[in-house]
Amino acid sequence: MSIARRGTVLDLRRGNRSALLRALYFNAPSSRQELGIATGLSPASVSNVVNELLEAGLVVEAGAENSDGGRPRVLLQVNGDYAAVVGIDVGETRVRAELFDVTLGAAFGRVDVALDVDRNANAVELVVRAIVTALDELLTDHPSRPLIGIGISVPGIVEQGDLVRVHGQTIGWDGVPLARLLDRAGVKAPVFIDNGASNLGQAESWFGAGRGARHAIVALIGSGVGASIITDGSRYRGMTSSAGEWGHTPVAVGGRRCRCGARGCLEAYVGAAAVLARYKEANPRRRVDLANEEGELEKLVERAKSDAAARSILDDTALYLGAGIAGLINLFNPERIIIGGWAGLVLGAELMDEIRAAAKAHALREAFAQTSIELCMLGDDAVALGAATLPIERLLSGELA
């Protein structure tokens, strides 16, 4: 049913170049031989394509490697200095822009621009101006290489398409054509936009706990709950890119009211906001500062070591989270499940065994046995890094440059 729409012999070339570049990007340094094995190309073609990339400056030699008594293998790697990429994290209180090299291994600089939350009369304009300001500052501070593209992480659902639209319940956006607004505001480089959680998931799958897994799911638990789904090595987006809204999977029909309006959503049990709310309900005397979720959650985890009431809240959280994860395992049969997000890291560090046990109890035996459940390796500040993967992804697929 799916129609390939390949075509000319130039597409073939582009495909091979893309495959080789990808292999090198994620397995640097590599020799020409290894690249040949990884891509299935003949040595002649590898040399051919590599020369093209060397000439373009996208790839550089990186020393040599002994071969058992023969000519040494020349090692190759992607040239970080080829260009720069910007990753932008649009948060609720600030816009953060970071400048990376092409390998995303080094960050040259970072700029934070505060968002004046009080007068969010026209929040969209505010964010656009903050992005432009951050970009200007970043690029004048580091007038380095040519800019290959700008990736932006936003909170909310991003409808990819001809006109990229952002729907964000939290920030009150409804179909904002952010890319066009930035274009009008004078942003020159290509702009790529996606959901922040989704981008963080991609960062984790490229550089973190998901490395090398073709089928992985990054579960992101903050105040709310989301997921980033990697199938067959690339992010699954669904029909209009809003796939991965894991937080509102019903896990207790008729259960707790969720902020989305429904009852029994996973988020209503394992999101940080929900965990704290449940704790407060069970212990009305306790004072819980809901404006400081992060601190309170840590306190709760600490308290659980001696306090049975707190412990019981966390046990339930692990139970629901594990059950939710089991659902993912049954449905997707993934290779790896990665728990992240700031609350995910706090909870995971403490409850990993319980979560695994609950997942095992609710998942089918075969599927569970093939899956490992792990913690995120990148911190929660990798959202900008995740955004920066977007232009790089395009570069690797050979559509840019």
Add this chain to the structure above:
Amino acid sequence: MSIARRGTVLDLRRGNRSALLRALYFNAPSSRQELGIATGLSPASVSNVVNELLEAGLVVEAGAENSDGGRPRVLLQVNGDYAAVVGIDVGETRVRAELFDVTLGAAFGRVDVALDVDRNANAVELVVRAIVTALDELLTDHPSRPLIGIGISVPGIVEQGDLVRVHGQTIGWDGVPLARLLDRAGVKAPVFIDNGASNLGQAESWFGAGRGARHAIVALIGSGVGASIITDGSRYRGMTSSAGEWGHTPVAVGGRRCRCGARGCLEAYVGAAAVLARYKEANPRRRVDLANEEGELEKLVERAKSDAAARSILDDTALYLGAGIAGLINLFNPERIIIGGWAGLVLGAELMDEIRAAAKAHALREAFAQTSIELCMLGDDAVALGAATLPIERLLSGELA
């Protein structure tokens, strides 16, 4: 991260031929012009590829179509007579084999072989012999065209790979290498095996309510519950092909015990067995013949029109089913959800509005608005047809013939 592994210019040709054949298969009859538009190929290449296919006999002309005052367009279609395909449905009490033409539009014949369930001492051998018998009978009755391949639907999880293994809890199979057993038993044609529900879903997505949807999920409700997930036009299989085990998604943590051992699985609420069990628990006086689920479920639906107790069971079923569907919508953002399976058809016919309402209540607004929920169009006896799509799929991808 995913590496393309394309390569030579022959792969290019194969890809284009496959794209054209696919376009023609699902949009017959088509003119060369339409095929050019559908595949993006130039008229010259279309002619070139079409001639190859005509010569091979896989495609035939099918009349002409007036063009507004010019040379008439010659219409083309896939040649059903090119070859035959067998689809086999391994049920719990019988093996059914059906012989189709290449378009799967016509069934030439059908053979049922009963399985002697009592002496399932060596059930595997029994099934293998039944398959061989059915094949022999079918092919001697209809010694027609060359056989292109045999597709087999089995109940249970199928581990695709170098050695295809079948795990079936219901029939007590544990890693049975069915393809190899059939090869040893003298079956000559290429054999393709997959889960029956999954195959039924593919049939529905090719010829039924899923036609034309790139992202669809077929929810199959029988005694148990499963799903077949179509992403980007092709079936999603996960790492080892056991994806789609929707029935054991937790929808009520700590809820009813499921036959899989866990608590609160979707299947424990909406599978036919579970619906009847719930009804019996709520109405201990009623006599419910659990050996005749199909009849009893229909009786229950009938009774619900006047009996509040029965009605309440069905209302709950719709609620849980809708909630489960909402989870799928949130997670996959599909274009279409299709409800099938024998129990799905019975329940769907009666409860469609309630199911839609429950799904709407539990799904996110944007995602729900982009999804339609429909009933299966093919009957439950399309499992063999679904099996037959497997060799055809291979044919269309240009790897066979």
Add this chain to the structure above:
DNA sequence: GTACTTTTTACACGCCTTGAACCAGGAGTG
């Protein structure tokens, strides 16, 4: 310096798609 091993390049070959020119088949017009 020689023999040997291994990596990398050079080149002819066959295959592919394309665009442009060209043929085929029908309708309209006078």
Add this chain to the structure above:
DNA sequence: CACTCCTGGTTCAAGGCGTGTAAAAAGTAC
């Protein structure tokens, strides 16, 4: 009935691509 117009389909030279083979390059061991 001849001529023109129009659209669908085909032919063919041209330009690209990957492969395999042969040759060159670049080391190590003796």
